[in-house]
Structure formats: structure tokens, C-alpha cells
Amino acid sequence: MENGTNENPLTALVRKLNQHSPLTREDENAVRELRARVRNLRPNEDVVVQGAPPTACVVVIDGMVARYHLRADGGRQYLGFHIAGDMPDAQGLLLRTMDHAVCATDSARVALIQNAEMLALFKLRRDLALVFWRETLIDAAMFRAWITNNSSRPPMPRMAHFFCEQYYRALAAGLAKDGRCRLPLTQSQIGEALGLSLVHVSRTLRALRKTQTMDFVRGTLAVLDWKALAEIGEFDPVYLHPHQFQAQ
Amino acid sequence: MENGTNENPLTALVRKLNQHSPLTREDENAVRELRARVRNLRPNEDVVVQGAPPTACVVVIDGMVARYHLRADGGRQYLGFHIAGDMPDAQGLLLRTMDHAVCATDSARVALIQNAEMLALFKLRRDLALVFWRETLIDAAMFRAWITNNSSRPPMPRMAHFFCEQYYRALAAGLAKDGRCRLPLTQSQIGEALGLSLVHVSRTLRALRKTQTMDFVRGTLAVLDWKALAEIGEFDPVYLHPHQFQAQ
DNA sequence: CGCATTCTTGACACCAGTCAACGTTAGTGG
DNA sequence: CCACTAACGTTGACTGGTGTCAAGAATGCG
Numbered sequence: 001m002e003n004g005t006n007e008n009p010l011t012a013l014v015r016k017l018n019q020h021s022p023l024t025r026e027d028e029n030a031v032r033e034l035r036a037r038v039r040n041l042r043p044n045e046d047v048v049v050q051g052a053p054p055t056a057c058v059v060v061i062d063g064m065v066a067r068y069h070l071r072a073d074g075g076r077q078y079l080g081f082h083i084a085g086d087m088p089d090a091q092g093l094l095l096r097t098m099d100h101a102v103c104a105t106d107s108a109r110v111a112l113i114q115n116a117e118m119l120a121l122f123k124l125r126r127d128l129a130l131v132f133w134r135e136t137l138i139d140a141a142m143f144r145a146w147i148t149n150n151s152s153r154p155p156m157p158r159m160a161h162f163f164c165e166q167y168y169r170a171l172a173a174g175l176a177k178d179g180r181c182r183l184p185l186t187q188s189q190i191g192e193a194l195g196l197s198l199v200h201v202s203r204t205l206r207a208l209r210k211t212q213t214m215d216f217v218r219g220t221l222a223v224l225d226w227k228a229l230a231e232i233g234e235f236d237p238v239y240l241h242p243h244q245f246q247a248q
Numbered sequence: 249m250e251n252g253t254n255e256n257p258l259t260a261l262v263r264k265l266n267q268h269s270p271l272t273r274e275d276e277n278a279v280r281e282l283r284a285r286v287r288n289l290r291p292n293e294d295v296v297v298q299g300a301p302p303t304a305c306v307v308v309i310d311g312m313v314a315r316y317h318l319r320a321d322g323g324r325q326y327l328g329f330h331i332a333g334d335m336p337d338a339q340g341l342l343l344r345t346m347d348h349a350v351c352a353t354d355s356a357r358v359a360l361i362q363n364a365e366m367l368a369l370f371k372l373r374r375d376l377a378l379v380f381w382r383e384t385l386i387d388a389a390m391f392r393a394w395i396t397n398n399s400s401r402p403p404m405p406r407m408a409h410f411f412c413e414q415y416y417r418a419l420a421a422g423l424a425k426d427g428r429c430r431l432p433l434t435q436s437q438i439g440e441a442l443g444l445s446l447v448h449v450s451r452t453l454r455a456l457r458k459t460q461t462m463d464f465v466r467g468t469l470a471v472l473d474w475k476a477l478a479e480i481g482e483f484d485p486v487y488l489h490p491h492q493f494q495a496q
Numbered sequence: 497c498g499c500a501t502t503c504t505t506g507a508c509a510c511c512a513g514t515c516a517a518c519g520t521t522a523g524t525g526g
Numbered sequence: 527c528c529a530c531t532a533a534c535g536t537t538g539a540c541t542g543g544t545g546t547c548a549a550g551a552a553t554g555c556g
Binding site for chain 1: 299315317323327339342347371377378384385386388389392393394395396400442443482487
Binding site for chain 4: 444445448451
């Protein structure tokens, strides 16, 4: 399901929004007609820098993009990884300072939409504001899940939960097939996401592989036994609010 | 600054919203005129249960309220603590299932507003939707800060950061004086927030006390040297977006 | 006063971080 | 195609930090 260059860059976004908030045809078109500047990112290139005032908001078209906190000592804490259709900095729409940064983990393509344009859209189509709001609320639910995961689960379940989340979302985005999806991260980055040292990521990964439920090699995640993996990670996708919406 | 029973129960909410999004007099009145049912909570009583469909949203009037994930083994992971003016479950407005619970940590008073009433308000006063949206985005920033705090800081800075956040927010809410504020938590609960064992909370607290920057005794936090404490915890309040707003 | 809850302290074990060396893979240029 | 390099991953040895267990002290409440 590679995104052809001819396709509207916001198609993935529309699909994603529809998953939790069915859009009218008019709403869909209004989103698709947003003026988006497409930008190619090289691995590790920042697209949003921490501390800056946000001006445009980012929609991922292709590849993977990460949010992270830059620590005082220069270290990173990754806060989430984003794929086609995700808006990793929607909070910038309404806040004055970015409290975190966004970068590409691998090559990625993103669409940039001026905040003013988004806000104008919300004025015009009020319901869409609620749709994007809901999107940011699901985002917040993911953050909560990360707090619990990183704070209260031992390394192996923690890592299993992490892989479950990534795989589940890739599946929802149509980016998984044959039990595999792209997850272009180094073990070091996984460590910076889960609060584990690189060495311990390696050890934990070995232990996880031995359960025969998954594999992870050079940026590709393979799920061999979803049910068992989800059990190890205590993974329950309710927080991702799949196919849910509240009628207005 | 105890909240007299005669006062409008939503005054604290209006004050808080004003801190990031200056409201017009009409907007203020519209918020104050929301029909709110006041409910008294006893220590440890749930007001929102995990997994349930949300129907009303909660505004804290008095006391302290906590969000938490209930783990499969019955353990809790606290996700945040809330004081007067906070809306600990605003996400319930637009999502179908509560992925976390809300309880009182001590006796508390909350106002309950039907979701339908809130949504009607947003239809009537579109700008208010953006104001409440912004409120939930600041919430999300706090979650991110917790991820980083719990995942990447050693116990002492972690705890210092936690105390800084609580004190800073109490101050903003007018609930601190003489360098002290209420923080009605047991050490066990602090452990369940920071991902530390009870015993280690006790040890870390002793170490923190020895720095002479703070004290914490039976539900009261005293800040003795704010600057030094903030330094220990690498605390930078930008993520709380104090006095910030984006003109629409 | 007596009981339940919370806090403190010490002893101990083990998990996970650090250090260091080596292996593996991908990419580059000859 | 091979040689070389840099980045990434693996493994072992070691250490220290943090959890667990257990006992006792302090506090609050009835």
C-alpha cells in the first residue's frame, strides 16, 4: 500500500479520521482540499523543533516519524512513533510552544498545513474541529498507555506491549501484511522509548524472540503469534479507540 | 482559598481556562451557567470507572482527584492528580469508553456536567470548543512530561520533578501559600505514580529532604528552595503552558 | 487506650545499567 | 567483486541500584 506520488497527500489522513469519526463527503473533500506542502525528510531529520512556536502542522504521508523530548544532557525520550495518516503535532494548532520535537526515524514524507488554514477550516466546518479534537484525545490515550507501560511493566512485557501497539496501528493503517510491518528503529531508539539501556533491549529482545511470538530484524517487525504476544504485553487496544465514535 | 459553598461551583474552572485562553464575559457566563450537579466524594471513592461509557464530565471544585489505570493484577498506575478547576476526564466528551478511572485521593467535591450539555455549549459558542480543546492539549503535554519523568530520570530527580509539578499547579490555582500546598497522597500512591516501590519512595524522600529544598509530611508539601528543587528535578514549566494562548 | 494505616529501617537478592570486546550488516569506493 | 569503514547488534563480566521481605515505629482514629 505504498503511497503513489499522484495520490492526494491527505488521503491517509482522511482514512484515519474516518476510523473514529465517519466524515460526510463534504467534510472529506474539505480536508483533502487543504493546501499542503509536501516535504521529504531524511533519516533523523527534524521537522518540528522543541521550544519553537508552531506555524504549520504535520501529517505523515509515508515513512515513520517520531516525537521526542530532548533532555538536558542531550539524551532523547521518544514519546511515540507515527505512520501514514498520523498528525504528530496537532497540539501545535492551539499552543504557543512545542514542548517536544518531531523527527523522521527513517526517510519519510510529510504534508505541512499552515495552522491558519486548519483553523479556518474549523470555522467553516465546525464538526471537523470535533473530529480533529477527537484525534488528539486518542493521542492522549496513547501517552497514558506509555506512562503505564514504562512505569509499571517489567522489560519483557513492556517491549511486547510496545510491539503490539506498533503492529496494531500499522494494521489499522493498512501497512501490515503477512504478519509483518515496517518499524524502522534501532534497538537504541527502542531503548530510548521504553526507558531501557541498549544492552538490555538486546537481551530482552532475545528473550522475547524465544517465546516464538514475534521477531524483529533490521526495521521489520514480524508477529508470529498475536494472541500470545498480546498476552505477554497485557495489550488491550481499547485505548486506541478503534472504530469508535460518539454521535454528536 | 477554600471554596465557599455559596460560590458558583464552576468559578475555579473559569479561572483556569482564563489562564491559557482569555474568555469574553459572555463566554465566562455561559460556562458558569452550565447545569452542574455537585457531588461529594469520600477518600478513595471512584467517580469515573475504567471501561465505562462516559456520560458526564467532571470538574474538580475542591480537594484532590486522581486518574489511574487499573492493571490486570489489581495494581494501579496513577496518571495525574487534579485540583480545583481541573477536568480530569475531558476526553470522555468525545470518546466512547473511559480507558482510565478517576477517584478522589482525599475527600473532594466535584461538579458533574452532562456531556450533551457541554456539546450543546460548543455548538452555541464555537470559540469555547477551542478553549476546552486547548485545555485537553495541555493535559496531553503533562502526560508526555510523565513519560519522560518516569522513563528517564533516576528516582530523586523524578520525585523532585513530580513535586515541582504539583506545587507549580497548586500555586497557579491559588492553593499554595507560604511555600506550602496540600498534596493528600500516601507514599504508596506516590510510588504508584512514579513507578517506584513504597520502600524506595521512603528512601528517596529521605534523600530529597536532606537537600533542604522541600519537605513532605502527611499530605502537605513544603517547598523550601524552589530554584534548587527545580534544578534537581530538571523542572521547566513550559509544558504547562502558563499564561499562553494563541490568538484565533 | 487499642487498632489500623502509614512510614521507616535493615538485610538481602536480583534485575538492569555500564564497560568492554567482538560480531554482523550495510554502504562506499577501489 | 573485494576491502574497508561505520553503524548496529550481541555477549560476558561486573557492579550498583532498586525491589522484596520483614520487623518495628509513628500516627490517626474510634
